[in-house]
Amino acid sequence: MPRQSKKQPWEKALQATAPWRGWTVCNERGKVRIKLQFPPGACIANASASLPYEWAESSRQPVYALLLKIYEPVMEGGITLKAAIADALAISDHKSQEVVTPWPGIVAAFREHKLTLDNRIAEKTFEASYGRYLNVALLHLDGRNAAQTGKALMEKVLTHQRVNQKPGKKHGEALKPWVEMPKSRLECCLALKKFLEYAVAEHRQPQSFLVPEADYLKIRGADAKSRKKAVLTDAEVLELIRLLPETWANVIKICRVFGVRSWEVAFITRATNDDGEPQLRVTKGKTYNTRGGVKEETDPRWLEAVAVDGSTFGLVESWDQLKLPPTVTGKSLGAVLRRLPYWQQLMAEYEARGEWLRPYSxxxxxxxxxxxxxxxxxxxxxAMGHTVEVHHRSYRTSEWRSVRTAFAEAS
Known part of the structure; x- marks a missing residue:
C-alpha cells in the first residue's frame, strides 16, 4: 500500500513555489529554506539559505515573488544565493531573520494605522475608501499569477471583473470594472498607492511595489468632471412637503430654510441671541481632519433663514413642539424620498438636464x-458652517434661472 503523505495541501503548494530543476523549498525549524543542488560539474555551486518567512500558508506568495527575483541573477552566476536574497529583500545582514509581513497582515496593519494613527478615519470610511479595493488586491497578490509590481497590481485591480454581492434579485450580476468608472478609478488608484507606500516603508516589501509618478498618473486617468448639482424650485419644495408625512415634511422645511446638513437636525436648539431674540442654533460642529491629521470640529453656529415662497413655516416659534423622526441622517432621508413617486419624477427630470438630485440638494x-x-x-x-473656500469649491452659488432674472431686472 502506498505511503500516505502527511503534508498539508498548502505545504505542497509552498514547496511547488520553486519549479526549477535543482531548486527546492523546505521547512527548517519553522522557517522557509531554499536549497540549490546540482550534479557534479555544473556551473552553479550548491548552496542553501534561510528566508525570513514562517513555514506557513501565508508565505506562499512572498516566497514565490522572491524566487522570481533571484532565479536569473543566481543562475547567471553573477551573485551568490544569500547576496541575491539580501538584495531582493533590501534588508541588512543583522535583520536577516526579520519576517517580511505577508500581504493579509499588511492590510490589517494598514487598516489599524488609518483608524488609530493617521487620519483616524471611521471604519465605514475605511471600508468605502480602502477596504473594497484592498480585498480585491489581495486576490492578485497571491498565486502563480500574482502581481510583482505596484503598476501591475493597479492594472489587475482596476480591470477585475466584479459581481453584485448584495442579497436580492441582482445578486451575482456583473458590475462594471472600476477602470470604467472615473471616480472609482481615481479612488482605487489613490488607495492602492497609499497602501503600497505603507507596505514598502513599514513592512519591508520590495521597492518594485512603489508606483512611479508617471505610471500612476497614466493609470488613474483624468479627473472625472463633477456632476452639476440640482437646485430645487420653491414650488417643488412645497410639493415635497405636502406629499411627505408630517415628521419628514418638517425635516425638508428645516434643511431648506436653514441650509443645514440632515444629521445636524438632531443638534438644533432654540436659544436667545445677543439681540435678545429667539433663534435656532446648531450645537455640534462638523468633524474634519487638519492637514496634520488631527481631528477638529467646526464651531457651533446660529442659523439664518431663507424663506420658501415667502414663508419660514414658523420653525423658530414652534420649534419645541415640532414633530421629527427619531433619527435623521442623509441615508434615512434619502430612503424616504426615493419611495416617493414625485421625487423619482424629479430625479429623472433633473438627470435629463444633466443635473444630480439628492437630499443634499x-x-x-x-x-x-x-x-x-x-x-x-x-x-x-x-451661516452654512464652512469656509468660503469650501463654499465656492463644493456648493452651487447660482443657477441660470436667477442669472436670467438678474440680467432682466438690471436692463
Missing part, C-alpha cells in the same frame, strides 16, 4: 437662494 438650494439676497459670500459660508 436642499443645502445647495439654500446656498443659491441665499446668494440672491446676501451679497457677502463669507457671511453665507458662515
Amino acid at each position: 436642499l443645502r445647495d438650494t439654500f446656498s443659491v437662494r441665499a446668494h440672491g439676497i446676501v451679497q457677502d459670500d463669507t457671511l453665507i459660508a458662515a
